[in-house]
Amino acid sequence: AKSKSTNETSLRYTNDNGGSGKLILRLYAQSHLYVPHITDVDVSAGIVAMIHDNTQLPLIDVAGILLEPGRKHKLGYKKKQYKFLPSPYTYCTTDIPRPMRAMFDQYEGADYAYSQGVCYTLCTQAYIYEECGCVNPYEWSARSIVLRGTSKIAEAPLCNLTDLCYPVAGLKITKTSSIWDQYCSHCHQECSTVTFALMKSSIAAPSMPFIYLTKAHVESLSIPLPANWSTNWLSEIQNNYVSLEVVCESNQVENYTEEASVSAVSVLSNVGGHTGLWIGISFLSIMEFIEMLYRLCRYEFHSMKRILMNKFNNNN
Incomplete structure (x- = not known):
């Protein structure tokens, strides 16, 4: 998640210090600790992963990807960003x-x-x-x-x-x-959203040399081993081991930005153009019409004023 105190200098990337640019995870499910105790639903051992923007709360139960044990998974992603216009164009x-x-x-x-x-x-x-x-x-x-x-x-x-x-x-x-x-x-709707197009692939894992390394690592942990570990450790590893590599397939970001097809200036231009085309009215004609109304009102005002003044003088 993005931290409230994060700045550009505190960000770390997977290719820092000569890194490969990949996020590599080797996980072990330890399914014997919980799967036997859940009987009311169908439970499968594995890992759930999700690639999301760091400002997005991960709803992993909805958008998570299930990763099968006994395989090395690769998730390649491309970033897409969508931006929508605020009110009054949308309700985002x-x-x-x-x-x-x-x-x-x-x-x-x-x-x-x-x-x-x-x-x-x-x-x-x-x-x-x-x-x-x-x-x-x-x-x-x-x-x-x-x-x-x-x-x-x-x-x-x-x-x-x-x-x-x-x-x-x-x-x-x-x-x-x-x-x-x-x-x-x-x-x-959100005014800005970020999604990731994923390409998923996998192969069988772990390899035989790495199986023995995994066995030694699991046995070195303080977590209790299955009761039949001594005889079934190979199948236990294959049923619990998950390897994951997350790779950015492209540094290019696809941006989809919503723009207003008609701006305020375009509205005025369209109104002026159509009125001029269909009824011969231009901006100059409108100003002349306003001036004519002003002169008529002014003439009527002075006429009424003279009439009232004449009546007042006659009464006196």
């Missing part, structure tokens, strides 16, 4: 609502920007809280609620997983346009 915004600001403050030191997706989550949580007195536990980080009728920010409690109120309320707000407009009408 950069203003961060108070509940979102309170949520971002939980990530100490992070300088996140406005996100429409996060705004939708928070407004949905606000409605669920109104209906149930608690919020969706799966969105545990989005608990900042503005209490109705006040400006106070409150941390809402999480609903029990077995509570049926929060899924019903969440479905109701998404299906009812009047409720959605009441709670989420302020969630406009």
